[in-house]
Amino acid sequence: MIIDRKIKGALPDTKLSATALSQLSATIGTPTYVNAALDxxxxxxxxxxxxxxCQGDRDTPLLVGTTCVFGQRRADQAAKAYLRHSADDRNSALLAGASGLGDFLTLQHAANITSFTYRRDCYEQPGIAARLSLIRRTASFGLAVSLYSSTKDGVFLSQMQDRATAVLGLLLATTERHVAFSLKGKTWQGQDIQTRLAVTFPALTKREREVAAMTVKGRTAAEIAKILGLAETTIITHRKKAYRRMNVASLRELMATF
Structure with a gap:
């Protein structure tokens, strides 16, 4: 089975207890968040x-976190395989905005994947039977949270899909906050700068993010102008506007936020 549809209207309520919600919320921005989300x-x-x-200025998605009940090694194996085969995966296209903006639900059973190497590397070897994902694509960035059933447990039952969608909606919201919090600290190393800017400073326009990201990477206004095919004075204007939106006055202050 393969399902790919855009969510219309509000996502269903999980109706979780206040205790369960507070326990998950307490881990946002910490290394234990991913494990708490799986629990x-x-x-x-x-x-x-x-x-x-998360999807920002890279050609392939950026891994926020992954784990599984069978050990971290198997979760990392599956994530690395996904990054190798991201071009074959519908979620990557949705993260990049191929179907526009909004929330998208995808369901994929291993048995229905036509690519042998993709099925073998991402599903059969790590022992995954099915994946249910919720992808949010905004004008600034894409974010995907996926739940996987093991071959031992079998695919998600149809009667469980609505419940899983509600849980994914909650996890998508908390993961968005987790990304924003963790990117302000030192949780990620070598991260996608445009993704950081998009999540932490959502008011930035696309051009302002591009200019700010290149500025953080050490490029001068003249270098950025050449890359983007714009006048140097235009780049300086975008940079000033970006600084105002981020409430910084200089590159030094901008770097301090990173």
Whole structure:
């Protein structure tokens, strides 16, 4: 089975207890968040794996976090395989904005994947039977949270899909906050700068993000102008506007936020 549809209207309510919500919220921005998210998802849906990816100025998605009940090694194996085969995966296209803006739900059973190497590397070897994902694409960035059932447990039952969608909606919202919090600290190394800017400073326009990201990477206004095919004075104007939106007055202050 393969499902790919845009969510219309509000996502269903998880109706979780205040205690469960507070326990998950307490881990936002910490290294334990991904494990707490899987604990909640496993209790509510029976999922054995979880992964979170963000899409910014890279050609491939950026891994926010992943884990599974069978050990971190197997979760990392699946995530690395996904990054190798991201061009074959519908989620990557949705993260990049191929279907426009909005929330998208995808369901994929391993048995229905036509690419042998993709199915083998991403599903059969790590022991995954199915994946249910919720992808949010905004004008600034894309974010995907996926739950996976193991081959031991079998695919997600149809009656569980609505519940899983509600849980994914909650996890998507908390993951968005987790990304914003963790990027302000030192949780990520070598991260996608435009993604950081998009999540932390959503008021920036696309051009302002591009200019700010290149500025953080050490490029001068003249170098940025050449890359983007714009006048140097235009780049300086975009940079000034970006600084105002981020409430910084100089490159030094901007770097301090990173």
């Amino acid at each position: 909640l998802a496993r209790l509510e849906t029976g999922a054995s794996f979880i992964s979170m990816f």
